[in-house]
Amino acid sequence: MAGEPQADCVFCKIVSGDIPATVVRRTDRTLTFRDINPQAPTHLLVIPRVHHPNAAELAAAEPGIAAELLVEAGAAAGDDGLESYRLIFNTGADAGQTVFHAHVHVLGGEPLTEGLV
Numbered sequence: 001m002a003g004e005p006q007a008d009c010v011f012c013k014i015v016s017g018d019i020p021a022t023v024v025r026r027t028d029r030t031l032t033f034r035d036i037n038p039q040a041p042t043h044l045l046v047i048p049r050v051h052h053p054n055a056a057e058l059a060a061a062e063p064g065i066a067a068e069l070l071v072e073a074g075a076a077a078g079d080d081g082l083e084s085y086r087l088i089f090n091t092g093a094d095a096g097q098t099v100f101h102a103h104v105h106v107l108g109g110e111p112l113t114e115g116l117v
C-alpha cells in the first residue's frame, strides 16, 4: 500500500537502517544520502521516509513532503558548497528509474553541460 514500507525496496531498507548509507541530512520526513554510484562530484539522493513509487505519486499523496524534498535538495547542495546543481526525477523504467521509491537526484560539483534540456 502506498506510504507503507515495502519489503523489497532498497530505499525503505535505508530508511529502516537495514541497509547502510552515507546519510548527510535527515528530517522527520526525509533522508538525504550519497548515491552509491556517483555520476558527478556531488551526487545525492533525497527521499521521503514513506514509500511512494515516484515523485508525482508522492506529490499527489503528500504534497508537503514533496515540497520538503526540494527544500532539502537545495540545503544539501548548499552543505556541499554548490551554488549550481541539477535536480533529476526519473519516472518509469524507460526514463532510467531503477528504484521505485520516490527520490530526487542532486548533481553538481563540475560543469553540467550535457543534457536533454
Ligand code: AMP
Residues within 6 Å of the ligand: 010, 019, 021, 034, 035, 036, 037, 038, 045, 089, 090, 096, 097, 098, 099, 100
Ligand atoms: P534511479 O535510476 O533514478 O531510480 O536512481 C536510483 C539511484 O539509486 C541510482 O543512481 C543508484 O546508484 C542509487 N542507489 C541504488 N542503491 C543504492 C544504495 N544502496 N545506496 C545509495 N544509492 C543507491
Ligand code: ZN
Residues within 6 Å of the ligand: 005, 006, 009, 010, 011, 012, 013, 050, 051, 052, 100, 101
Ligand atoms: Zn520504499
